[in-house]
Amino acid sequence: MPTEEQLAWDARVRQTAFDWLNQMTGGQQTTITWQDILKFKEMNPWGVVLANRQRGIFKPKEMVGALSLKSSPPRNRNDRPFVYNDDYSEEGYLRYSEQASQDEDNANVRRAYEHRLPMVYLKGIAEGIYRATFPIYVIGYDSKQRQYLIDVSGANPDTGRVDFQFAAKSEVGKSYVSRTVEVREHQRDFRALVMTAYRTTCAVCALKHGELLDAAHVIGDREAGGIAAVKNGLALCKIHHSAFDSHVLGVDPDYTVHIREDILHEIDGPMLKYGLQSHHGQRLRVVPEKTPERPQRELLAHRFEQFKAAV
Numbered sequence: 001m002p003t004e005e006q007l008a009w010d011a012r013v014r015q016t017a018f019d020w021l022n023q024m025t026g027g028q029q030t031t032i033t034w035q036d037i038l039k040f041k042e043m044n045p046w047g048v049v050l051a052n053r054q055r056g057i058f059k060p061k062e063m064v065g066a067l068s069l070k071s072s073p074p075r076n077r078n079d080r081p082f083v084y085n086d087d088y089s090e091e092g093y094l095r096y097s098e099q100a101s102q103d104e105d106n107a108n109v110r111r112a113y114e115h116r117l118p119m120v121y122l123k124g125i126a127e128g129i130y131r132a133t134f135p136i137y138v139i140g141y142d143s144k145q146r147q148y149l150i151d152v153s154g155a156n157p158d159t160g161r162v163d164f165q166f167a168a169k170s171e172v173g174k175s176y177v178s179r180t181v182e183v184r185e186h187q188r189d190f191r192a193l194v195m196t197a198y199r200t201t202c203a204v205c206a207l208k209h210g211e212l213l214d215a216a217h218v219i220g221d222r223e224a225g226g227i228a229a230v231k232n233g234l235a236l237c238k239i240h241h242s243a244f245d246s247h248v249l250g251v252d253p254d255y256t257v258h259i260r261e262d263i264l265h266e267i268d269g270p271m272l273k274y275g276l277q278s279h280h281g282q283r284l285r286v287v288p289e290k291t292p293e294r295p296q297r298e299l300l301a302h303r304f305e306q307f308k309a310a311v
């Protein structure tokens, strides 16, 4: 059993890691590179490492339980219409597979469960790029699927938690909670992927402030074809996102920006002139380097029809 002192120190290290990650990711708004994750070692007085390249489950040896869980980016990402490689339980918990025959890792996760230690989840978005979620808590173990159940909601686990070891319930009919968590997590993944592909830059005006940027859907996610893949996305600043959504601004299949006719001829202040009218006829300033990640022409064509129809 760890002493009170060990637990107190362990808690301090975790808080330091969360504070640092908060700063690095703008409050979990942006992704973090593997190079940056390595810098944590120099940024804390104890020289504690945050994660290990080879291992999914990581516990610094001085600590009481696991500190981080890591997942690899999906392979052949460009071939897939959907980008998600996570699985959620019907209660809305992330399922994280046990590491095959790594007894030590598993003991470390179990200790994190027993002492309710908050951890970090580093989800692989692309090669060397992660989305950090924290604090997360282990809430149980599904011995049938050999998966840990992880609460990623950020809430402190309540005291009446289920027993660590329990069998999977049937997956028939996912609950509302589960879908809410899944949808939110997938929206965050979509944003992370789009921001990575566009190097956190508005495609229309090249603004580079992450906190002022959104990951817009070309075809809305409630519409048919509104897939959550980067090729159905655009990084847009708040103004251009709103303009795109209200059909004030359109993008044709050749990546040329159009401003709605009546607005083009309106006379008003500098916001209208520079913020909107001046972009008419220009090409998108930024598109992803990788061709399969660029906005798909068929999707843009469909959306552009809606723009032309809206006057």
Ligand SMILES: [Zn+2]
Binding pocket: 202, 203, 204, 205, 206, 207, 236, 237, 238, 239, 240
């Ligand atoms: Zn913009």
